[in-house]
Amino acid sequence: MSTHDEVPQENSQPQSGDKMKTTTTPHSLADVASARAVKAPGTQPLGSGLEARGVHAWFGKKHALKDVTLDFAAGTVTALIGPSGCGKSTFLRTLNRMHEFIPTAALAGEVLLGGKDIYASGTDVTKIRLRVGMVFQKPNPFPSMTIGQNVLSGIKLAQLKVSNTDDLLEECLTRAGLWEEAKDRLNEHASALSGGQQQRLCIARSLAVRPEVLLMDEPCSALDPGSTFRIEQTISELSQTMTIVIVTHNMQQAARVSDYSAFMLSDGGPGELIEVAPTNELFSRPRDKRTEDYVTGRFG
Amino acid sequence: MTVVDQVKPGMPWLPTKKEKSQKFVSFLLALIASVVLLFVTGLNGKLGWVFAFFISYVSISFITEYRKAGKPAAQDSLLTSISRFAIFLAIIPIVSIVATVISKGWRGLHWGLFTQDMSQATVNSPITEGGMLAAISGTLIMVGLALIFTLPISILTALYLTEINGKFAGIIRFLVQAMSGVPSIVAGLFILSSIVYPITQSYSGLMGALALSILMIPTVARTAEEVLLLIPSDLREAGLALGATQWRTVAMVVVPAVKSGLVTAIILGVARVVGETAPIILVTGGGDATNLNPVSGPMGSIPFYVWKSFLLGGTEESSQRTWAGLLILLIWVLLLFMAARFISSRTRKG
Numbered sequence: 273m274s275t276h277d278e279v280p281q282e283n284s285q286p287q288s289g290d291k292m293k294t295t296t297t298p299h300s301l302a303d304v305a306s307a308r309a310v311k312a313p314g315t316q317p318l319g320s321g322l323e324a325r326g327v328h329a330w331f332g333k334k335h336a337l338k339d340v341t342l343d344f345a346a347g348t349v350t351a352l353i354g355p356s357g358c359g360k361s362t363f364l365r366t367l368n369r370m371h372e373f374i375p376t377a378a379l380a381g382e383v384l385l386g387g388k389d390i391y392a393s394g395t396d397v398t399k400i401r402l403r404v405g406m407v408f409q410k411p412n413p414f415p416s417m418t419i420g421q422n423v424l425s426g427i428k429l430a431q432l433k434v435s436n437t438d439d440l441l442e443e444c445l446t447r448a449g450l451w452e453e454a455k456d457r458l459n460e461h462a463s464a465l466s467g468g469q470q471q472r473l474c475i476a477r478s479l480a481v482r483p484e485v486l487l488m489d490e491p492c493s494a495l496d497p498g499s500t501f502r503i504e505q506t507i508s509e510l511s512q513t514m515t516i517v518i519v520t521h522n523m524q525q526a527a528r529v530s531d532y533s534a535f536m537l538s539d540g541g542p543g544e545l546i547e548v549a550p551t552n553e554l555f556s557r558p559r560d561k562r563t564e565d566y567v568t569g570r571f572g
Numbered sequence: 573m574t575v576v577d578q579v580k581p582g583m584p585w586l587p588t589k590k591e592k593s594q595k596f597v598s599f600l601l602a603l604i605a606s607v608v609l610l611f612v613t614g615l616n617g618k619l620g621w622v623f624a625f626f627i628s629y630v631s632i633s634f635i636t637e638y639r640k641a642g643k644p645a646a647q648d649s650l651l652t653s654i655s656r657f658a659i660f661l662a663i664i665p666i667v668s669i670v671a672t673v674i675s676k677g678w679r680g681l682h683w684g685l686f687t688q689d690m691s692q693a694t695v696n697s698p699i700t701e702g703g704m705l706a707a708i709s710g711t712l713i714m715v716g717l718a719l720i721f722t723l724p725i726s727i728l729t730a731l732y733l734t735e736i737n738g739k740f741a742g743i744i745r746f747l748v749q750a751m752s753g754v755p756s757i758v759a760g761l762f763i764l765s766s767i768v769y770p771i772t773q774s775y776s777g778l779m780g781a782l783a784l785s786i787l788m789i790p791t792v793a794r795t796a797e798e799v800l801l802l803i804p805s806d807l808r809e810a811g812l813a814l815g816a817t818q819w820r821t822v823a824m825v826v827v828p829a830v831k832s833g834l835v836t837a838i839i840l841g842v843a844r845v846v847g848e849t850a851p852i853i854l855v856t857g858g859g860d861a862t863n864l865n866p867v868s869g870p871m872g873s874i875p876f877y878v879w880k881s882f883l884l885g886g887t888e889e890s891s892q893r894t895w896a897g898l899l900i901l902l903i904w905v906l907l908l909f910m911a912a913r914f915i916s917s918r919t920r921k922g
Binding site for chain 2: 477
């Protein structure tokens with residue numbers, strides 16, 4: 273996307289008229305990041321923490337991810353940043369066991385959800401995915417369902433019992449920031465929505481099964497700046513009640529929405545975790561030279 | 573009036589009048605040349621003329637284009653005229669079959685065709701006596717039963733190939749493709765030797781339905797597989813990421829998304845077998861009387877009706893019966909294909 277790596281030049285992005293710049297006029301990523309109220313881990317009682325312990329991933333013989341140990345504290349937003357091919361998305365997909373759908377995939381290490389390894393034998397994988405929801409890069413509403421059915425599809429798919437589906441529908445669409453636009457169109461097909469609305473619909477859909485953690489794989493990469501702004505607002509609101517991990521190529525976005533940022537890098541071999549820190553620290557005082565090069569736009 | 577108002581929409585990429593007349597002249601030249609060729613050489617008959625016209629048209633248009641626009645354009649026009657001819661040759665038999673069947677068949681149509689059977693009439697009786705009730709009901713029953721057998725097997729096969737894609741997917745895909753090339757008489761002989769002779773020892777409609785199923789399964793399975801492959805894996809992952817099991821994802825997300833594609837696959841399968849003659853004749857016994865019981869007694873079918881009228885006849889009446897039977901079969905197949913096209917075009921519009 274065009275926003276990729278245009279780091280310090282705020283004006284290089286054609287976002288004039290966009291609301292995201294009205295309150296402050298930040299000049300650097302660090303300023304953007306520190307404009308957010310920093311959330312300390314543990315201050316939010318809601319949601320569950322997720323801990324990756326020495327996670328490796330392979331595709332066939334290719335070692336794609338090497339020894340990633342990373343904590344996601346309950347109620348925080350963590351951004352995974354890094355250049356293409358550094359294993360961000362692969363890592364994200366190990367966190368709710370979507371990695372194993374690739375036929376040649378292999379894995380080592382542990383991912384602890386509420387202290388229990390989600391890869392332990394005997395674990396019900398569908399329960400894991402209920403607790404750790406996912407939003408994909410491209411909006412992928414179910415084409416055969418209406419907007420309302422899409423939101424409630426998780427309930428049906430996972431055979432959950434819900435007493436009042438109307439309330440749930442309204443709640444999820446409201447939290448995803450789509451209620452006002454969609455409330456009169458619930459019986460229309462999802463394809464009638466714009467790309468940005470479809471992506472918010474997908475967020476609403478993943479909220480309906482009440483996940484404790486939400487994984488987002490570049491949720492805004494296919495969207496225009498206005499829709500991106502709406503989704504970032506949604507992320508901020510959701511972070512009040514759940515743990516969010518977001519993969520993004522857009523460092524502006526990482527600075528705007530995340531409490532913590534993790535920088536990953538591959539030097540041709542497997543992707544590794546280089547540095548993780550509170551977002552404003554990572555962007556203002558990166559400890560690693562490679563992080564500094566990346567966030568200042570010197571490479572990547 | 574501004575300048576903009578005076579601008580008229582045009583299509584400057586289309587051939588001008590001059591170019592059109594040039595084309596017409598070369599067409600006329602080719603026509604004359606083909607007639608000359610016909611006299612000069614030993615070619616004769618319609619086919620000979622088509623061949624002569626092909627050669628002269630292709631070479632004349634090649635030469636004119638070469639002089640006008642050079643070698644690449646001439647090569648281009650050479651390929652264009654050859655493929656136009658190929659299309660022409662491909663359409664001739666189709667149009668001629670449909671035209672012949674309609675022109676010869678419509679006189680044999682009468683309401684009695686749908687209310688009477690051939691138990692009281694022979695193929696040489698006057699055309700108003702007897703009808704196709706046995707044939708039509710038999711075909712309906714056998715195709716319906718074949719559909720019931722085929723549907724679960726072929727759709728589940730397609731789902732195995734696309735959704736489970738397990739260890740045996742490669743070999744099964746190969747077998748399904750090979751099976752779709754099996755000659756239909758082999759399917760009939762298979763049922764005959766594996767069920768009719770050793771087990772039931774009698775002909776019945778059920779045996780016909782089984783033989784048709786063998787032919788239908790690969791057709792439906794392959795088409796269904798192709799349709800399922802069009803579904804982006806994103807959708808499957810979205811279902812799974814919501815905590816659904818694989819089968820619930822398939823049943824609630826994947827299959828509904830390709831519902832009309834699957835309907836098309838089934839219709840194409842029906843169209844494939846509805847006119848099958850050889851396996852039906854081998855295993856059903858071919859009844860003339862209406863028999864609605866598929867498990868006992870011989871059962872008629874439209875292809876059998878056509879075959880018998882043709883084989884045992886020799887009179888004007890039997891020939892009319894043959895054509896009328898063909899016409900009804902053809903109408904049925906055309907309707908099925910039109911339904912398939914209609915449904916699949918609705919899918920594309922989303």
